[in-house]
Amino acid sequence: xxxxxxxxxxxxxxxxxxxxxxxxxxxxxxxxxxxxxxxxxxxxxxxxxxxxxxxxxxxxxxxxxxxxxxxxxxxxxxxxxxxxxxxxxxxxxxxxxxxxxxxxxxxxxxxxxxxxxxxxxxxxxxxxxxxxxxxxxxxxxxxxxxxxxxxxxxxxxxxxxxxxxxxxxxxxxxxxxxxxxxxxxxxxxxxxxxxxxxxxxxxxxxxxxxxxxxxxxxxxxxxxxxxxxxxxxxxxxxxxxxxxxxxxxxxxxxxxxxxxxxxxxxxxxxx
Amino acid sequence: xxxxxxxxxxxxxxxxxxxxxxxxxxxxxxxxxxxxxxxxxxxxxxxxxxxxxxxxxxxxxxxxxxxxxxxxxxxxxxxxxxxxxxxxxxxxxxxxxxxxxxxxxxxxxxxxxxxxxxxxxxxxxxxxxxxxxxxxxxxxxxxxxxxxxxxxxxxxxxxxxxxxxxxxxxxxxxxxxxxxxxxxxxxxxxxxxxxxxxxxxxxxxxxxxxxxxxxxxxxxxxxxxxxxxxxxxxxxxxxxxxxxxxxxxxxxxxxxxxxxxxxxxxxxxxxxxxxxxxxxxxxxxxxxxxxxxxxxxxxxxxxxxxxxxxxxxxxxxxxxxxxxxxxxxxxxxxxxx
Numbered sequence: 340x341x342x343x344x345x346x347x348x349x350x351x352x353x354x355x356x357x358x359x360x361x362x363x364x365x366x367x368x369x370x371x372x373x374x375x376x377x378x379x380x381x382x383x384x385x386x387x388x389x390x391x392x393x394x395x396x397x398x399x400x401x402x403x404x405x406x407x408x409x410x411x412x413x414x415x416x417x418x419x420x421x422x423x424x425x426x427x428x429x430x431x432x433x434x435x436x437x438x439x440x441x442x443x444x445x446x447x448x449x450x451x452x453x454x455x456x457x458x459x460x461x462x463x464x465x466x467x468x469x470x471x472x473x474x475x476x477x478x479x480x481x482x483x484x485x486x487x488x489x490x491x492x493x494x495x496x497x498x499x500x501x502x503x504x505x506x507x508x509x510x511x512x513x514x515x516x517x518x519x520x521x522x523x524x525x526x527x528x529x530x531x532x533x534x535x536x537x538x539x540x541x542x543x544x545x546x547x548x549x550x551x552x553x554x555x556x557x558x559x560x561x562x563x564x565x566x567x568x569x570x571x572x573x574x575x576x577x578x579x580x581x582x583x584x585x586x587x588x589x590x591x592x593x594x595x596x597x598x599x600x601x602x603x604x605x606x607x608x609x610x
Numbered sequence: 611x612x613x614x615x616x617x618x619x620x621x622x623x624x625x626x627x628x629x630x631x632x633x634x635x636x637x638x639x640x641x642x643x644x645x646x647x648x649x650x651x652x653x654x655x656x657x658x659x660x661x662x663x664x665x666x667x668x669x670x671x672x673x674x675x676x677x678x679x680x681x682x683x684x685x686x687x688x689x690x691x692x693x694x695x696x697x698x699x700x701x702x703x704x705x706x707x708x709x710x711x712x713x714x715x716x717x718x719x720x721x722x723x724x725x726x727x728x729x730x731x732x733x734x735x736x737x738x739x740x741x742x743x744x745x746x747x748x749x750x751x752x753x754x755x756x757x758x759x760x761x762x763x764x765x766x767x768x769x770x771x772x773x774x775x776x777x778x779x780x781x782x783x784x785x786x787x788x789x790x791x792x793x794x795x796x797x798x799x800x801x802x803x804x805x806x807x808x809x810x811x812x813x814x815x816x817x818x819x820x821x822x823x824x825x826x827x828x829x830x831x832x833x834x835x836x837x838x839x840x841x842x843x844x845x846x847x848x849x850x851x852x853x854x855x856x857x858x859x860x861x862x863x864x865x866x867x868x869x870x871x872x873x874x875x876x877x878x879x880x881x882x883x884x885x886x887x888x889x890x891x892x893x894x895x896x897x898x899x900x901x902x903x904x905x906x907x908x909x910x911x912x913x914x915x916x917x918x919x920x921x922x923x924x925x926x927x928x929x930x931x932x933x934x935x936x937x938x939x940x941x942x943x944x945x946x947x
Contacts, residue, residue, distance in 0.1 A: 502662050502696065503690070503757075506686075507709065508713055510684070
């Protein structure tokens with residue numbers, strides 16, 4: 340019973356969104372709109388999706404843009420965060436404590452306050468309207484949290500593992516490749532998902548850095564759907580865009596879920 | 611010539627000295643146990659020799675005549691068995707053994723041959739696909755040993771390799787460990803806090819305390835002529851009786867050297883008897899403080915008795931520094947009573 344409630348609580352809004360996206364516009368603003376289940380009025384339609392995919396540029400273009408930015412931001416974050424986390428873990432004494440505190444403070448900082456400064460930088464460095472340039476602020480903003488997460492995972496590994504590998508003749512990169520990375524797999528996976536999600540959902544920076552239509556990322560593209568008219572709100576199109584925008588995330592999580600969980604249980608066993 | 615030589619090996623962490631200028635020479639094929647309470651510097655020594663920590667300026671480590679003080683650990687041809695075993699949890703038994711060979715560029719066929727050999731030697735052949743988590747404590751210990759042997763080291767280091775095993779298994783494994791370790795040319799440094807293990811495995815014992823070498827010698831030398839009060843108390847079970855110091859001198863008597871006497875000696879009263887199979891340990895309250903005495907299990911059960919000993923068994927120490935002193939000219943037993 341409680342499980343069913345929890346399921347409804349978390350899946351309900353998604354289901355509502357999905358149903359809304361399949362309804363013609365009239366039905367949504369009609370009298371029975373409060374009950375999407377009451378399909379008597381207007382019936383079902385794929386018109387919302389057709390509208391999105393036939394538009395110029397087609398909607399999948401934004402999905403692609405967001406994926407490119409997300410992947411680039413995630414890769415950049417991980418490549419930078421891993422050595423930082425490793426170095427921090429090796430650091431002893433007050434300096435480590437101070438750095439960790441500073442990182443925590445940085446990860447708690449409200450990013451919205453930064454976007455004007457970031458915009459100024461984008462203008463000065465000519466980064467506006469470059470998709471990959473957008474990955475730079477995303478990676479920068481994700482770094483503190485990513486470093487904290489990876490460092491915590493590193494701290495959980497017994498330090499003798501690296502000592503043993505060192506004595507066996509493994510160099511730093513070999514230790515990373517053969518010992519640390521396989522054991523950090525789950526932590527890297529969950530960090531990657533968090534960074535990707537942040538980048539996927541980010542709005543203010545994307546809004547200010549990207550103005551050319553074919554380069555928009557999902558959140559800004561969805562926001563623009565309604566801008567054609569002040570008087571009507573295209574609920575159906577919004578819903579369809581949200582569904583399309585969530586699909587890749589759902590697929591991603593389903594794909595990674597098993598690997599993350601199995602990796603977690605494996606790492607939990609002491610060697 | 612010694613295979614391993616440590617000269618003035620020292621380490622300090624944050625101004626706090628962990629090891630004060632240790633000098634130690636180990637011959638080829640010799641097994642030396644570093645023995646001492648926790649925090650005495652024995653693991654520190656091992657990590658310095660392995661190259662995992664850096665020693666202070668002026669320290670020197672020589673292996674087969676070559677100065678390896680500043681060589682990186684991977685190039686020292688030193689293998690180490692860790693207290694926690696430090697097995698790679700994500701790799702199978704075979705994978706744990708193969709990784710080192712692979713990065714050192716051993717060809718696959720040769721790799722396979724050598725791993726098969728060491729698996730056979732340590733009776734791990736049936737377990738080659740298991741993960742460390744699926745192995746018992748003894749099997750993990752053997753795998754850690756197999757990995758170290760596979761390194762074909764010029765020096766073998768073991769850091770309390772049996773402390774995670776139960777007492778019975780430890781006793782069973784001791785001869786096996788001795789056979790594997792002490793057969794070869796490579797010297798062995800074995801860290802333990804268990805004197806029985808050290809005596810059973812090592813050719814010589816190095817007793818450490820407070821980051822200083824207290825004494826180096828065979829178990830018998832250490833037992834019969836300890837250099838100071840610490841070594842005398844640390845070695846031998848039940849531990850040495852120390853009488854209260856008198857005139858700057860302190861007398862130590864081993865419980866196994868005490869016996870009941872008809873006259874002279876110290877008057878004492880039995881507080882408790884501890885049965886130990888063939889022997890019994892008596893806890894006594896004597897006129898010169900508490901004493902422990904080891905007796906045959908069949909000894910009479912008198913409540914009070916007189917305790918005596920032979921003069922040659924007396925161990926004399928400086929009451930302050932604990933340094934060993936020569937016995938006094940006149941017999942003391944009479945003087946005490």
